[in-house]
Every structure is written in C-alpha cells, then in structure tokens.
Amino acid sequence: MHIVHTIAELRDRLARFQRPAFVPTMGNLHEGHMALVRQAKPLGDVTVxxxxxxxxxxxxxxDFDTYPRTLAADAAKLAGAGCDLLFAPSEGELYPGPQTFRIVPDPAIADILEGHFRPGFFTGVCTVVMKLLQCVQPRVAVFGKKDYQxxxxxxxxxxxxxxxxEIVAGETQRAADGLALSSRNGYLSAQERQEAVSLHRVLTLMAQRARAGEAHAPIESEAIETLRQRGWKxxxxxxxxxxxxxxxxxGDDLVVLGAARLGETRLIDNIEV
Known part of the structure; x- marks a missing residue:
C-alpha cells in the first residue's frame, strides 16, 4: 500500500486508473472501517x-483536539484489508486557506436529528466529502449505514x-453483544462499555414493536424513559x-434511529425496520 500526503501525489498515483473505489474516514480505524474497505475493493480498479x-x-x-490520531496503526490495518492507496493529508494541505466556500445541505434532511443537536455538522461533512471526492474522483464511494443520516x-x-x-452503503458492523462499532467506543469506561449495548437493545425492541403495528408515539417515549432510567441522556x-x-x-419503509449520551460519550445507532 502506498501512502500519500498531498493532492498532487494522490492524483499522480491515480492517473492510470479508471474506477477508483473510495472509503473516506477520520482514522482511529476499527473492523467496521475494514469491512467498508473490503466491500469497496471489488467495486473499482484501485482501492483508496x-x-x-x-x-x-x-x-x-x-472533541476535535482530543480525537485519536493513530495513523501508523490505521495504515497497517488498511494494508491488511487490501487497501491500495492511503491519502492522509494535513489540515494545511486540504484547507490551505480558510474554507469560506461551504456546501450547505437541504435543511429538510440536514437540520433534523443529528443536525438539530449538532448545528452545522452536515455543512462540515458535506464540505469535506465534496472536497475529498474532487481530490480522488472515485467512481464508487462506500459509507457505513451506522451514520444513517x-x-x-x-x-x-x-x-x-x-x-x-456511486454512493454504496455498508452494513453496520457490531460487537458480539450488538454494540455498533465506533471510534468513540474507546472513550467508554469498562462499566460504560457493558451498559452501552442497551442502546442497541432498546432500538431492537422499538423495531419489533413497530413491526407489530404499535403506535409510534408510545414506542418512542417509552424507549427514551427506559434509557433515562438506566442513566443515559x-x-x-x-x-x-x-x-x-x-x-x-x-406503508412506508421505516428506520429507527437513536442518539444518547452515556457518561461523556455520545453514541448513535439505527435499525431498519
């Protein structure tokens, strides 16, 4: 696997390929990311x-300043998963000046749920994804369903x-007890890690009740109360x-989505009904 740190190096490496398959990450990689890389590999002629x-x-x-930066370990994992090229730019390389042009997504989908509790989040996401897509010029990019919105x-x-x-969805990868794999799981204490699976269990019960035709409002309110009683926010x-x-x-196809804070760690998950 080759590692490049500049856009010029990236484009030079990709010049002879026609169908790059791309997996963008923020690092601190885990098996969920590796699953996306393995999914991407047969979809293109080079995996980035x-x-x-x-x-x-x-x-x-x-947690921008404290978000784990683990590039050496990430590179080793990516190489093991069959990645061909790792683009690891510095902030100055990707944003050589203030990023005054931004991609502002449709508020109807971006200002609800995560966007309501994290104002401006999806503007930041769309801006960096647009920039990365322009750098890599992939024919396929794989994003995980854990971040459903x-x-x-x-x-x-x-x-x-x-x-x-083409944007391809990757299924959420889970630990044996059902907890969705996430870089932020590393923030959990041992006791919090045992409790963290409650989010998935509550969402699973919500999905089961929805499939059985129960009214949505009591399903939602009772789920929130269940987590609150267990110490979540x-x-x-x-x-x-x-x-x-x-x-x-x-008759609509449904998805149940949840976000809650356990101690100092905010976890999200979802289940398609």
Whole structure:
C-alpha cells in the first residue's frame, strides 16, 4: 500500500486508473472501517482510503483536539484489508486557506436529528466529502449505514451536483453483544462499555414493536424513559421514513434511529425496520 500526503501525489498515483473505489474516514480505524474497505475493493480498479480529522464538522465544545490520531496503526490495518492507496493529508494541505466556500445541505434532511443537536455538522461533512471526492474522483464511494443520516445527506448531495460517483452503503458492523462499532467506543469506561449495548437493545425492541403495528408515539417515549432510567441522556429515539427521515405514513419503509449520551460519550445507532 502506498501512502500519500498531498493532492498532487494522490492524483499522480491515480492517473492510470479508471474506477477508483473510495472509503473516506477520520482514522482511529476499527473492523467496521475494514469491512467498508473490503466491500469497496471489488467495486473499482484501485482501492483508496483517506484519513483526515475534519475540523469543520466538530462543534466548539466537541472533541476535535482530543480525537485519536493513530495513523501508523490505521495504515497497517488498511494494508491488511487490501487497501491500495492511503491519502492522509494535513489540515494545511486540504484547507490551505480558510474554507469560506461551504456546501450547505437541504435543511429538510440536514437540520433534523443529528443536525438539530449538532448545528452545522452536515455543512462540515458535506464540505469535506465534496472536497475529498474532487481530490480522488472515485467512481464508487462506500459509507457505513451506522451514520444513517450522513449516508442519506451525502447521497442527495452527489445526486444534486451530478457527481460521477456511486454512493454504496455498508452494513453496520457490531460487537458480539450488538454494540455498533465506533471510534468513540474507546472513550467508554469498562462499566460504560457493558451498559452501552442497551442502546442497541432498546432500538431492537422499538423495531419489533413497530413491526407489530404499535403506535409510534408510545414506542418512542417509552424507549427514551427506559434509557433515562438506566442513566443515559437521550437526544432522540425515533421512528422515521427511510426515504427522507420524515414522519412516516402508513406503508412506508421505516428506520429507527437513536442518539444518547452515556457518561461523556455520545453514541448513535439505527435499525431498519
């Protein structure tokens, strides 16, 4: 695997390929990321991953400065998963000046759920993803379903800007007890790690009740209360229409989405119903 740190090096390496397959990451990689790389590999003629901690998607009180930077370990994992090229730019390389041009996504999908609790988050995400797509020029890019709303926002951005990239969804990877793999799981204490699986269990029960035809409002309110009683601070536990994450109507395909804070760590998860 080759590692490049500049856009010029990246483009030089990719010049002879026609169908790059791309997996963008913020590093601190785990098996969930490796699954995306393995999924991407047969979809192109070269497999590219990026590692870049994007300042634009962190709120002032969030963990940008303390977010783990583990490039050497990340590179070893990517090489083991069959990645061909790692793009690991510095902040100065990707943002050589203030990024005054931003991609502002449709508020109807970007200002709800995560966007409500993290204002401006998806503007930061869309801006860096647009920039990375312009650097790599992939024909396929793979994003995980764990960040369900992010996946949908990026799909809409790519479609509306007519970018020549197919966005492919990767299934959420989980630990044996059901906890969705996440870089932020490393922030959990041993006791919190045992409790963290409760989010997945509550979402699973919500999905089961929705499949059985129960009314959504009590499913949601009872799920929130269950987590609160276990010491969590929920932001949302909601049933939404898969198509656009709006309030569902009869017959819609559904997804249940949750975000809650356990101690100092904020976890998200979802289950398609």
């Amino acid at each position: 991953a990026s590692v870049f901690v994007n300042r634009l998607q962190f709120l002032p009180h969030e 992010q996946l949908m926002v990026i799909r809409r951005m790519v479609r509306q800007f007519a970018l020549p990239t 929920p932001d949302y536990l909601l049933l939404r229409r898969r198509l656009d994450l709006q309030q569902p109507a009869a």
